Amino acid sequence: MTEMLSMSNNAPLFVGMMLLKLLVVFGVTMLIVAYATWCERKVIGHMQTRLGPMRTGWHGLLQPIADGLKLFFKEDIIPTQASKVSFLLAPMMILVPALITIAVVPFGPDITIQGFKMPLQITDLNIGVLYILAFAGLGVYGIVLAGWSSNSKYALLGGVRATAQMISYELAAGITIIAVFMLSETLSLREIVALQSGSVIDWYVFKQPLAFGLFIITGLAEINRTPFDMPEAESELVSGFCTEYSSMKYALFFMAEYANMIVIAAIASTLFLGGWSGPLPEALGVVNLLGKVFAIMFFFIWLRATLPRVRYDQLMQLGWKILIPLALANLAVTGLVVVLQQ
């Protein structure tokens, strides 16, 4: 039994590997964020019998870089009536919680380095699932602040809508996840993956199909994507909470949207689809996880091309009168089955 690499047995190696893991995970996430924008435009384009971006590079492959440069060099406008500090803080407060959440997602089996065991995960918290819920909750502040500090009616309406929507759907998402860890009896994402690693049949999606569906729907609502993109409904609110933003600050909101999409996809694949222990052998853990993440993200993009935006009262009705009762019923049935099995 090899020892787990930690601060106490080999500090320089531990710190080095930690930094490496942080950099790689951050880099890969940012790369996916950049190319998710390209993929979204391409996929939606082809679904609507258009071509999407074609000019910059081969089939528009350099488009994200061009967009990034353009946004970076644009003039940064702060409205005179805006409250400056919150206006500056808001884009950061929405992006940071999204990126922090990825720290608990495991992306491969333990590897051995210089005689020490090291998990392929930035940190394995024994409250991993709660940590995700906590930072999902903090993500709301970015939108609330952006809406309020802009001092514009469209932004405020967008912010208010987003708050109500995210609070309602967070509740349903939380209750849904509880059913999963009633089965796993642990909150650590690493152990949840280990429990699903036997074969494809062991994936929680087969034991908790309803929970998986609910989680995807509430996830979509929490990251404000179509059909739940009420906070930035362009036909009525211009651009919702980020109406007054320009330049790189606007880009941060954009990045946060895609980072949140990656987070929801990564969590859904870890909790329900076996995480890195998937159809391919263990050594290809990263490929397994990324494959699942991309599949879910493709599904989100597909939905955007397919479904119209729901009305606001429909959204609230769906959340409180359908999703939460369903999640509670799922919880009760799961509890009953767990008790009967013992």
Added chain:
Amino acid sequence: METIFFYLVALVTVVSGYLVVRCQNPVNSGLALVNTFFCLAIFYVMLYAPFMAAIQVIVYAGAIMVLILFVIMLLNLGTEERKRYTHGVVWAAIASLLVLLNVVFFIKRGRVTGAEGDVTDFLITTEGHTELIGKALYTDFLLPFEIASILLLVAIVGAVVLAKKDV
């Protein structure tokens, strides 16, 4: 290392606590309060109570404060209303100073640090922090737990009754 970190977080906590009462704008006060709650969560992590930290962030920073900010944003208070209550700060300062003295007095007098009781370090590492809290809540403290939940239910029903004109 840990001590330096503690003082750093403590400084941020106290400064944001001060900003809660000092900010002219209620939304900024609310934000400072969120920061205070977040710092408290960091203290829980440093005390090896990660479950408490997560709950602190989920319940206080993530849910309650969002609603408070939501209400402040919608009310949009004028400057006069904000200034009317500033004299209360003095009394609050005196009250919190007295509480501080009280806490220091009890810490100096009694043995409040150290591991006592049934829950040992060994138990926490083998069974897990969250599991132990769950067991304690549903066995030893079942009655207070249920009473608290009934109290919350009453509060919800009360809020609905007050908000709806004719039930």
